[in-house]
Amino acid sequence: METSHVLSPNLQPEPMQSLAMTTRPVTKADYDHIVRVIDHWWGGPSSALAHPIFFYELGETAMVIEAEGQLVGFLFGFISPQGPTGYVHLVGIHPEFRRQHVGSKLYKSFELACARAGCLKLKAITTSGNEGSIRFHVAQGWNMEERADYAGPGRTRIVFTKQVRPQE
Numbered sequence: 001m002e003t004s005h006v007l008s009p010n011l012q013p014e015p016m017q018s019l020a021m022t023t024r025p026v027t028k029a030d031y032d033h034i035v036r037v038i039d040h041w042w043g044g045p046s047s048a049l050a051h052p053i054f055f056y057e058l059g060e061t062a063m064v065i066e067a068e069g070q071l072v073g074f075l076f077g078f079i080s081p082q083g084p085t086g087y088v089h090l091v092g093i094h095p096e097f098r099r100q101h102v103g104s105k106l107y108k109s110f111e112l113a114c115a116r117a118g119c120l121k122l123k124a125i126t127t128s129g130n131e132g133s134i135r136f137h138v139a140q141g142w143n144m145e146e147r148a149d150y151a152g153p154g155r156t157r158i159v160f161t162k163q164v165r166p167q168e
Helices: 028-042 102-116 131-139
Strands: 021-025 063-067 070-080 085-093 121-127 143-147 157-163
Touching: 021 102, 028 070, 028 085, 063 102, 070 102, 085 102, 102 121, 121 131, 131 143, 131 157
Parallel strands: 085 121
Antiparallel strands: 021 063, 063 070, 070 085, 121 157, 143 157
């Protein structure tokens, strides 16, 4: 049975306690949906960031989150051999489900997958003007450091890191 990815007009965001959410690995149907909606979810052209490599080659740690069978968020991440480190590349949350703990749940699921894979730390980057991303990462316990020229000359980035708690 194919899951519908269109937000039902009857499905309204609710507090996380009453809205059942499920995190699972991304499928090809999910990826196809994400590249169709990411520009709307992000408010601008950004579909090139959802490069197919994050599904076909690095998709083992890519995940989506559903609320009542509908995709409401995704996280494209992968494990870098340096460290090893879990790297969060791209996250998107359906605009009607922001501030409903979707991002927190995705990040916790990714962190758990990385811990199980033996990662020692997590890493993510954002632009210095992305205050929403900065607030989110700091609230989730990530350390941040502004690095000049990180993405090339004159391209400062905020680099987030977080230690992974080993799984027992």
